[in-house]
Amino acid sequence: MTRPPTSRDLARLAGVSQATVSRVLTNNPKVNPETRARVLQVLKDANYTPNALARAMKTGRTDTIGVFMTRVTSPFHAELLDEIGRVLSSSGLHMILWNIEHDPEETVAEVLQQRLVDGFLLTSATYDSRLHTMAVASGTPTVLLHRGIDGLDCDQVVGDNWQGAYDAGRYLVDAGHTDIGLVTLTHTGNTSRDRDLGFRAALADAGVKIKPSNVVSVGVPHADGHAAAKKLLSRKKPPTAIYTVTDLLAFGILDGARAVGARVPDDVWVIGFDNTELAAWEAFDLTSVEQPVHSIVETGVDLLRRRIEDPERPTEIITLPCPLVIRGSTAHRRV
Amino acid sequence: MTRPPTSRDLARLAGVSQATVSRVLTNNPKVNPETRARVLQVLKDANYTPNALARAMKTGRTDTIGVFMTRVTSPFHAELLDEIGRVLSSSGLHMILWNIEHDPEETVAEVLQQRLVDGFLLTSATYDSRLHTMAVASGTPTVLLHRGIDGLDCDQVVGDNWQGAYDAGRYLVDAGHTDIGLVTLTHTGNTSRDRDLGFRAALADAGVKIKPSNVVSVGVPHADGHAAAKKLLSRKKPPTAIYTVTDLLAFGILDGARAVGARVPDDVWVIGFDNTELAAWEAFDLTSVEQPVHSIVETGVDLLRRRIEDPERPTEIITLPCPLVIRGSTAHRRV
DNA sequence: GCGAGGGATGAATACGTATACACTTCACAC
DNA sequence: GTGTGAAGTGTATACGTATTCATCCCTCGC
Numbered sequence: 001m002t003r004p005p006t007s008r009d010l011a012r013l014a015g016v017s018q019a020t021v022s023r024v025l026t027n028n029p030k031v032n033p034e035t036r037a038r039v040l041q042v043l044k045d046a047n048y049t050p051n052a053l054a055r056a057m058k059t060g061r062t063d064t065i066g067v068f069m070t071r072v073t074s075p076f077h078a079e080l081l082d083e084i085g086r087v088l089s090s091s092g093l094h095m096i097l098w099n100i101e102h103d104p105e106e107t108v109a110e111v112l113q114q115r116l117v118d119g120f121l122l123t124s125a126t127y128d129s130r131l132h133t134m135a136v137a138s139g140t141p142t143v144l145l146h147r148g149i150d151g152l153d154c155d156q157v158v159g160d161n162w163q164g165a166y167d168a169g170r171y172l173v174d175a176g177h178t179d180i181g182l183v184t185l186t187h188t189g190n191t192s193r194d195r196d197l198g199f200r201a202a203l204a205d206a207g208v209k210i211k212p213s214n215v216v217s218v219g220v221p222h223a224d225g226h227a228a229a230k231k232l233l234s235r236k237k238p239p240t241a242i243y244t245v246t247d248l249l250a251f252g253i254l255d256g257a258r259a260v261g262a263r264v265p266d267d268v269w270v271i272g273f274d275n276t277e278l279a280a281w282e283a284f285d286l287t288s289v290e291q292p293v294h295s296i297v298e299t300g301v302d303l304l305r306r307r308i309e310d311p312e313r314p315t316e317i318i319t320l321p322c323p324l325v326i327r328g329s330t331a332h333r334r335v
Numbered sequence: 336m337t338r339p340p341t342s343r344d345l346a347r348l349a350g351v352s353q354a355t356v357s358r359v360l361t362n363n364p365k366v367n368p369e370t371r372a373r374v375l376q377v378l379k380d381a382n383y384t385p386n387a388l389a390r391a392m393k394t395g396r397t398d399t400i401g402v403f404m405t406r407v408t409s410p411f412h413a414e415l416l417d418e419i420g421r422v423l424s425s426s427g428l429h430m431i432l433w434n435i436e437h438d439p440e441e442t443v444a445e446v447l448q449q450r451l452v453d454g455f456l457l458t459s460a461t462y463d464s465r466l467h468t469m470a471v472a473s474g475t476p477t478v479l480l481h482r483g484i485d486g487l488d489c490d491q492v493v494g495d496n497w498q499g500a501y502d503a504g505r506y507l508v509d510a511g512h513t514d515i516g517l518v519t520l521t522h523t524g525n526t527s528r529d530r531d532l533g534f535r536a537a538l539a540d541a542g543v544k545i546k547p548s549n550v551v552s553v554g555v556p557h558a559d560g561h562a563a564a565k566k567l568l569s570r571k572k573p574p575t576a577i578y579t580v581t582d583l584l585a586f587g588i589l590d591g592a593r594a595v596g597a598r599v600p601d602d603v604w605v606i607g608f609d610n611t612e613l614a615a616w617e618a619f620d621l622t623s624v625e626q627p628v629h630s631i632v633e634t635g636v637d638l639l640r641r642r643i644e645d646p647e648r649p650t651e652i653i654t655l656p657c658p659l660v661i662r663g664s665t666a667h668r669r670v
Numbered sequence: 671g672c673g674a675g676g677g678a679t680g681a682a683t684a685c686g687t688a689t690a691c692a693c694t695t696c697a698c699a700c
Numbered sequence: 701g702t703g704t705g706a707a708g709t710g711t712a713t714a715c716g717t718a719t720t721c722a723t724c725c726c727t728c729g730c
Contacts, residue, residue, distance in 0.1 A: 671730100672729105672730090673728105673729095673730090674727105674728090674729090674730105675726105675727090675728090676725105676726090676727085676728105677724105677725090677726085677727100678723105678724085678725085678726100679722105679723080679724080679725100680721105680722090680723075680724095681720105681721085681722080681723090682719100682720085682721080682722095683718100683719085683720080683721095684717100684718090684719090684720100685716105685717090685718095686715105687714100687715090688713100688714090688715095689712100689713085689714090690711105690712090690713085690714100691710105691711085691712080691713100692709105692710085692711075692712095693708100693709085693710080693711090694707105694708085694709080694710095695706105695707085695708085695709100696705105696706090696707085696708105697704105697705090697706090697707105698703105698704085698705090698706105699702105699703090699704085699705105700701100700702085700703085700704100
């Protein structure tokens, strides 16, 4: 195990200066074609790869993007991460992944200053997180994906949660439902808030009231959806439909319905949000509002690259449509 | 947006040399307590963080680990990744994540030489992948997690797949099953091979034969399990139990059973492998052989750190037990 | 009073690359 | 024949840190 060869070693081998080797590496046009060919041959023979650290130190660019996520085990987040990996990779960028649940805030603060990455993708914006303010304040190019923050001067790419939720509500109302359950998240961010408000707006526009007892506020996990469904469905006169703000909660609700013996969709319709891969499994067969993960990530990475290119460009907030995907958990017309 | 302060700037501010600042940063004992205190105060006031690149270039250590994975959307892999993130973070290490499906092999080869990371965690060993040979040959400390490669001189931490599979087979046989289906992966690695062989061994030891028509070889996705179940269960005399080598396939099998109207466990028992979080959801309630994700990752990272410390230490291959977790997909004694 | 020695600090250098600058060579126009 | 410019190349330097080496001061023992 010997130290890998440097550009200087190779320069000696090729009979040129280190500067010329570097020029070849950076595709500098000011180099004689013959020289270039000779150097390239030597590089190839030696199986040489430039030291990324030294290069980054000199150029100030690491070709690496920092990604902050939470709960990778949540199906939607896993899909988001997978897509981020795909898009970054196809852009020739590496990804450093941080989990804001595991990493203490001081670590995060350090990272922001270390110039270890060219930019950040933040996917877990919450009101109470100082991460985003810190990231923007640090001056490092930053894009918010999937979850935005109102009034933050920062590029953002989000689904149109409000409209998607509205469509879901409208769909239930049009099908004749009037006794509707809403399992919502204790609001910590834009996303779940809009998924809540949009739904309520659709019902209000149609003149359908939501009984306060039909609204359950829960946490993120599957088990919380399960508990909420049990609570709603074990009442004497349970709601005929339940809408919730994430697929994960919807899966919990389906499980809870199963537990209390309620049939879906005969006894109760269920609608989720995200349209994760699991939603299409027969075990769930879940009607869900789709989040355009692919477009969100494509657009977001594009935005980030443009901002790295030109830090002074005006911020953009891009909203992408979230269409309702109908499956068996609501597939039948209501009698 | 101004350039972040350097140790030299801070040295000037504190009235000392850059060398002294560096000594404070590295906890070098050869510095006067008073000086140290003064420097620390200045560092704190300036909110200074050392440039990670420069430090890495000098020390040759990046405090970053490269992780290679596939299919993050697969529940088990997501759990593995989550755990890796947790353990690395608590060790003060960063993680660069590569997806070997997205990243072309040449990228991988470059990465191996760039000294961008102190070591590698490989989680997706397959026979045909050159990645592992390359990684080991590159001399960078490397540990294989979850999937091993026979005869590769490299630290490895794997579950005892053979024994886990054996126990699953034994459990079915003991319950009186004699007509048993096996949904297995087209073998591309150690893991699925042992999960297959161990199971067959248990049946053989008990004198139970597996009909060739009861063995289905499939690919990784959920849909493949679904198709396999349909194939097995729509026969005139379907098997009374199906064992498969991953939870993901088991979920597909449960869905397929549902599709053809077979009741679990009344008509058919189902056993998976990995014991992912989803297995405990009521929708599946799946009996599954547990992979000790937490221990695997803890042990693996520990091994990796020790190898980074001392590259000459002898290679270790550590095998951890995989206990069978019994749930509703098999919970009842067979009549 | 003087040398030895330890403790604390600064000056200088190296990590491996990219690039500004200087220099040489050659072709060409006057 | 001299001057001009372009094309290639080499020299030197900088990125920000860690670390070796040299220096200085102070204490202590004689």
